[in-house]
Amino acid sequence: MSEISPPIEKIEFIPVELLEKKKKKPKKERRYNGLGIIFQKTFLELFSLKRVIPYILLSVIFPFIFSAILTGTLGNIGVMNLDYQIDIVVNYFTFYAFFWNAGILLWLFCGLSATTFISSEINQGTMIFLLTKPIRRSTIYIGKYLGYLVNMIIMQFFSLLIALTTTCTIFRVSRKVFATGMYYFIPIFLFSILIIACVGLILGFLSIINKRVVVGVLVNMLLIITIYFLGIILRLAIPQFYTTYHLYLLDLGYNLSLIFLFFLSGFGFQPIPTFQKNMGLFFGTYPTMLGDTSKYLDSLDPENGITIISSVNSYISPIVSLIVLVSITVFLLILGLIILERKDISP
Amino acid sequence: MTYQENFPEKQQQFAAPPTIAEEEIEVDESIAIQTFGLKKYFGRGYNLVKAVDGINLEVKAGEIHGFLGPNGAGKTTTMLMLAGTLRPTAGKGFIFGKPIGTPAANKLLGVAIANPQFWKTMSAYKYLVYMGQLAGLRKSLAKERAKEFMHILEMTKHGHRLPVAFSTGMKAKLAVAQALMAHPKIAILDESTAGLDPESRFKLVNTIKELAQILNVSIFVSGHILTEIEKLVSRVTIIVKGKIGLTTTIREMRKEFSTGQFALECTNPQQVMQDLFNLGVTSQIFMDHNDVIIFQSEFIDYVYAQLPEILRRNGSSLMRFAPLEVTLEEVFINVISKRYGADFLFEEERLFEERLSRKARRGLKKWR
Structure with missing residues (x-):
């Protein structure tokens, strides 16, 4: 009898380590698009001392002068009760942050940086080298924009911080006031980021369509004047037409201040009458209190804090203003990228 | 009579450029540069300038190809279109089968232009590293290559200096270095030796030739100094008035134009x-x-x-x-005068005079 042996199963022995290695997928080649390199160069270039020192100095000057004058008028605030100290410091800081640190100064510096995104490269004759590298034109623009955005956000953080510190130091208020100030610092900083992002895209668009930097700077100046000064003239010269003909729709200052107050209200900010008066005068956000304002100011009781709160002039919703602003900038970004893709650039 | 009946040639000039049928385009990935009816027009109406008017170009892989033409012939415009900085009005172009003006094509490309400009805050060494990184090299590799190229081009001593303060010759060298940093498959050099003294020109041309051989780079070069181009190139294309006048090898050219x-x-x-x-x-x-x-x-x-x-x-x-060997210069003049008349090289002056007299006539009419 022949013995029938069972079929031998072929067992392949693979060590566990090798099995694991087999499972591992080969490393994918790093996808290169040049964004990081352009971002890095722009970011570092904008951090030049020529730019940072004036920015920080100008950030301090306005709060310094403003606070010094107020100390002369209001007296020693440090000895008043804590709520009063908080109200005074937070409200004044908020007002000049909107007007100066996150306002005129920010617009000026953002404008100066953004108007040179593309135009300065074209004028210098260096754009041609960038375009001959394996990078998309849109990547060049976005890399530059991101470099500017991060740079300006960092600079603005320090600008606002220095402004608040200066205010608290001059008013000689307690540390608790500074801490409360830091809480309201957040909406102001968020508003600043919005402004940095929007100004960058608006003036960046100009740098694409226009070769001359001067034009960009002039447009920026015009925008600053329109936002911070034109509204007053409009409201004072033709008050009857302001609401009848919906001129507030064109009043950039009013719309921006609405957005700013929207940000602040999210953090439970309560304006004092002086704040309302100033905002009303410059931006029309509150009922204008021109002429005799003593009755409003008298109502501010140093011991009990705020007694009067006017309602905001809500001709339109701040969300509508915000959406319109963001839509315009996104539209300009897309249009700018399309134009840049088609643009002929020669040495 | 209508305007178009009066001036049929103007009507033809202003007509939209005809497009090339897709079937006619046969893209070959082994060819360094291929163009099919590439056109670039500037301006509109009376100001229309046909800088490049439907050229079909072919540069083989591994060759050094000269691109010659009188001033305003369309050399730089063609090269900038190939480099992707100018968008063609019509026609198509390919770099090793990749459409021009795309990152894929630019990855295979290194470009150096005449009178290059540099960033005012970046030293020559940093500039090369930055350019290398933009071309897709890792930072460490870009640094190595920058040192290597600075050594080859005898610029090591000047690495820390700002290129804006360099002499024309040094700037030209730096531009060539950045073009070759990533070891591209093809380099486009547009009048890279313009403005250099004979000695620097000779050195740079020799270096380019050596580098092309070592790195196995195809080179598409334009220039005005024909004796120099003649030494450098194996094939040459002459462009006149935005159209290709002649494409030939130097040997064939010597035979044909003997x-x-x-x-x-x-x-x-x-x-x-x-x-x-x-x-x-x-x-x-x-x-x-x-x-x-x-x-x-x-x-x-x-x-x-x-x-x-x-x-x-x-x-x-x-x-x-x-x-007696015929020089490239003689061929160049020969081609131009055969095709466009002996006075063509002085056409710019003639056109200027014409424009002046037209202005004078218009002024006279107004005065009357």
Whole structure:
């Protein structure tokens, strides 16, 4: 009898380590698009001392002068009760942050940086080298924009911080006031980021369509004047037409201040009458209190804090203003990228 | 009569450029540069300028290809279109099968332009590293390559300096270095030696040639100094008025455009020239400023047989006797004058004068 042996199963022995290695997928080649390199160069270039020192100095000057004058008028605030100290410091800081640190100064510096995104490269004759590298034109623009955005956000953080510190130091208020100030610092900083992002895209668009930097700077100046000064003239010269003909729709200052107050209200900010008066005068956000304002100011009781709160002039919703602003900038970004893709650039 | 009936040639000029059928385009990935009816028009109406008017170009892989033409012929425009900085009005172009103006094509490309400009805050070394990184190199590799190229181009000492303060020659070298940093498959060099003194030009041309051989880079080069281009290139394309006049190799060009002239260099040239003339088989015989006898003959074998006797008779010794080689410069002028008339090279001046007289006439009409 022949013995029938069972079929031998072929067992392949693979060590566990090798099995694991087999499972591992080969490393994918790093996808290169040049964004990081352009971002890095722009970011570092904008951090030049020529730019940072004036920015920080100008950030301090306005709060310094403003606070010094107020100390002369209001007296020693440090000895008043804590709520009063908080109200005074937070409200004044908020007002000049909107007007100066996150306002005129920010617009000026953002404008100066953004108007040179593309135009300065074209004028210098260096754009041609960038375009001959394996990078998309849109990547060049976005890399530059991101470099500017991060740079300006960092600079603005320090600008606002220095402004608040200066205010608290001059008013000689307690540390608790500074801490409360830091809480309201957040909406102001968020508003600043919005402004940095929007100004960058608006003036960046100009740098694409226009070769001359001067034009960009002039447009920026015009925008600053329109936002911070034109509204007053409009409201004072033709008050009857302001609401009848919906001129507030064109009043950039009013719309921006609405957005700013929207940000602040999210953090439970309560304006004092002086704040309302100033905002009303410059931006029309509150009922204008021109002429005799003593009755409003008298109502501010140093011991009990705020007694009067006017309602905001809500001709339109701040969300509508915000959406319109963001839509315009996104539209300009897309249009700018399309134009840049088609643009002929020669040495 | 309508305007179009009056000026049919204007109507033709302003007509939209015809598009190329997709079937006609056969893209070959092994060819360095291919263009199909590439056009670039600037302006509109009366200001329309046809800078490049439907050129079909082909640069083979591994060759050094010259691109020549008079001022305003469309050389730089073509090169910038290939580099992706100018968008073509019509037509298509490919770099190793990749459409021009795309990152994929630019990855295979290195470009150096005439009179390059640099960032004011970046040293030469940093500039090269930055350019290398933009071309897709890792930072460490870009640094190595930057050092390597600075050494090759004898710029190591100047690495820390700002390129904006460099001499024209140094700037040109730096531009060439950044073009070759990522070892591209093809380099486009647009008048890279413009503005250099002869010595620097000679050095740079030799370096480019050596680098092209070492790195196996195809080079598409344009320039005005034809003797230099002649040394560098193996094939040449002549562009005139935005259209291709001629594409040929240097050897073919010498054959095609040979004048049938011979050069004889010897001692006692005056007597030898007299005897050659007396043979009666030579024509257009003259002596150039280097005392070389230049002549034409349809019976060159007879001249060759008689020459030893002539030399012996005059006690003259032979230094050189060879067919006169045609230079690229002569071909260039020949092509242009054959196709566009002898006055073409002075056309710019003629057009300027025409414009002036037109203005004067218009002024006169207004005055009347």
